[in-house]
Amino acid sequence: MSAKHAITVEKVLPYAPETIWRTLTTSERIAKWLMPNDFVAAVGHKFNFRTAPMGDWDGVVHCEVLDCDPPRLLRYSWKGGADSNPAYGSKLDSVVTWTLTPVEGGTHLRMVHDGFVFPGNQIAFDMMSPGWGRVLDGIARVTAEAAA
Amino acid sequence: MTGAMQLTNVLKTLADPTRRAVFERIAQEGEVAATGLVRGSKVSQPAVSQHLRALRDAGLVVERRDGRRIHYRVAPKGLGPLIDWLGHYQAFWAERFENLEKLLKETE
Numbered sequence: 001m002s003a004k005h006a007i008t009v010e011k012v013l014p015y016a017p018e019t020i021w022r023t024l025t026t027s028e029r030i031a032k033w034l035m036p037n038d039f040v041a042a043v044g045h046k047f048n049f050r051t052a053p054m055g056d057w058d059g060v061v062h063c064e065v066l067d068c069d070p071p072r073l074l075r076y077s078w079k080g081g082a083d084s085n086p087a088y089g090s091k092l093d094s095v096v097t098w099t100l101t102p103v104e105g106g107t108h109l110r111m112v113h114d115g116f117v118f119p120g121n122q123i124a125f126d127m128m129s130p131g132w133g134r135v136l137d138g139i140a141r142v143t144a145e146a147a148a
Numbered sequence: 149m150t151g152a153m154q155l156t157n158v159l160k161t162l163a164d165p166t167r168r169a170v171f172e173r174i175a176q177e178g179e180v181a182a183t184g185l186v187r188g189s190k191v192s193q194p195a196v197s198q199h200l201r202a203l204r205d206a207g208l209v210v211e212r213r214d215g216r217r218i219h220y221r222v223a224p225k226g227l228g229p230l231i232d233w234l235g236h237y238q239a240f241w242a243e244r245f246e247n248l249e250k251l252l253k254e255t256e
Binding site for chain 1: 233234237238241242244245247248249250251252255
């Protein structure tokens with residue numbers, strides 16, 4: 001078991017779910033806002049996103065469509081990067097999930113990028129737990145003392 | 149040290165549960181002497197010393213010498229590489245989300 005941390009971006013957009021769905025699932029449209037790709041909206045379809053190589057990473061993100069339920073849910077795996085790279089280009093075995101929920105005046109679009117594996121079983125979970133709060137308090141206290 | 153090495157170091161260093169427990173205890177107590185860490189713990193003194201050295205080398209803790217005693221505290225920026233990693237992706241998606249919105253607006 002490994003602890004994972006997720007990134008979430010969400011917003012209410014003034015468009016119907018079907019309109020946003022087309023932008024999320026049409027290869028040429030995806031290329032315009034995300035990256036060049038050979039995406040097809042079919043569960044099990046394997047595809048790539050291609051971006052500039054970085055360090056030991058060839059810039060290819062290997063993906064597979066895991067869930068596709070138009071116009072509500074899209075989920076694909078996201079693997080790429082290299083161990084030797086910092087931050088953005090570092091190795092990642094993750095999952096991206098898009099959910100579209102109709103709301104008054106548009107659609108609530110939510111993206112969760114899940115799978116930033118932090119060491120061991122606890123750290124990521126702890127970050128959101130009271131235990132980690134105490135750790136952060138400790139860090140804050142040390143920082144404040146250092147600044148005093 | 150490059151950013152990549154720093155991130156890998158932090159990840160590797162904190163992967164050991166015992167070492168992570170030592171780190172969390174230092175963070176909770178603010179500052180603690182090596183002897184205080186050995187006391188009330190099932191870990192032997194040489195093992196604690198080894199973990200402290202690893203934490204220090206990864207930039208996660210700093211030492212303060214007081215005569216023969218060495219005190220440890222969490223290095224404020226020690227977890228920075230880990231936070232940066234997430235931060236880069238956070239920025240990446242925030243930017244792509246804006247692109248998406250722009251594209252929707254254009255094709256309306």
